[in-house]
Amino acid sequence: MTSALEIPKASDALKQTLLRDHLAGKTGLKALSRRLKPAEEIDPTQDFEKLAQGISELEAINGEMVIAAAVIVLSHSMADDVFAATCALAIELDPSKWIPELNRERKVSLGTLRDIGMDAVFLIELTRFRNQLAGRSLPNRAELLFRHVRIDHHTIVRPQDPTYFKLSTLKEADDLRIEIVHGSGLPKIDLERSKNTALFLHEAALTAVRSLANAYALVLDFDALLKRGSQKEQ
Numbered sequence: 503m504t505s506a507l508e509i510p511k512a513s514d515a516l517k518q519t520l521l522r523d524h525l526a527g528k529t530g531l532k533a534l535s536r537r538l539k540p541a542e543e544i545d546p547t548q549d550f551e552k553l554a555q556g557i558s559e560l561e562a563i564n565g566e567m568v569i570a571a572a573v574i575v576l577s578h579s580m581a582d583d584v585f586a587a588t589c590a591l592a593i594e595l596d597p598s599k600w601i602p603e604l605n606r607e608r609k610v611s612l613g614t615l616r617d618i619g620m621d622a623v624f625l626i627e628l629t630r631f632r633n634q635l636a637g638r639s640l641p642n643r644a645e646l647l648f649r650h651v652r653i654d655h656h657t658i659v660r661p662q663d664p665t666y667f668k669l670s671t672l673k674e675a676d677d678l679r680i681e682i683v684h685g686s687g688l689p690k691i692d693l694e695r696s697k698n699t700a701l702f703l704h705e706a707a708l709t710a711v712r713s714l715a716n717a718y719a720l721v722l723d724f725d726a727l728l729k730r731g732s733q734k735e736q
Contacts, residue, residue, distance in 0.1 A: 574700060577699065578679040580707060581640060585707070593631075595718050597628050655667060665698070667702075667705055
């Protein structure tokens with residue numbers, strides 16, 4: 503995903519290609535400009551070339567904005583899957599620690615207690631709770647995970663680094679994703695902000711896995727973890 507943000511290296515070539523197509527009449531811009539302005543008022547060496555150049559610049563910028571937004575959405579989706587999987591595995595590894603998260607007002611019949619016992623009742627409720635995690639936001643899921651597992655930051659990522667994991671920064675990334683997906687129009691996101699947000703979300707996902715692994719002395723298969731998380735949500 504981060505390689506998609508290398509588009510500035512190709513932007514100049516893209517602008518030149520678009521400009522050549524506009525000037526050659528391949529895009530319909532020349533025909534449109536003639537409809538909007540009488541032919542005798544057009545200086546083909548100045549007016550139209552300036553128009554074509556400006557349109558080419560806008561097209562390249564819009565392309566960058568779309569890619570910047572897409573990278574954030576995809577990175578958010580990846581982090582969301584990882585936090586879902588780590589929460590599910592944390593519940594399985596230490597169910598008793600998660601019992602306080604259950605709805606204490608939920609009623610259970612005496613017959614159920616007699617037939618399957620209290621431990622089985624709690625197990626059923628924890629399974630229900632785990633399956634409902636899919637409906638929670640990414641920041642809510644992260645806050646829930648780190649309520650039970652100590653955050654283990656990467657040793658070389660310093661607090662002033664934009665990728666350093668903070669729940670507040672995760673909330674900002676989640677709000678940006680909501681604005682992109684559900685807003686009335688695509689927000690103006692420069693490539694630097696998109697890159698930093700994507701890298702932060704990647705580090706957030708790694709922080710979740712690292713924290714869980716260190717808390718329970720686990721050696722995790724990252725691909726298997728994601729697969730397990732997606733199966734739990736089905």
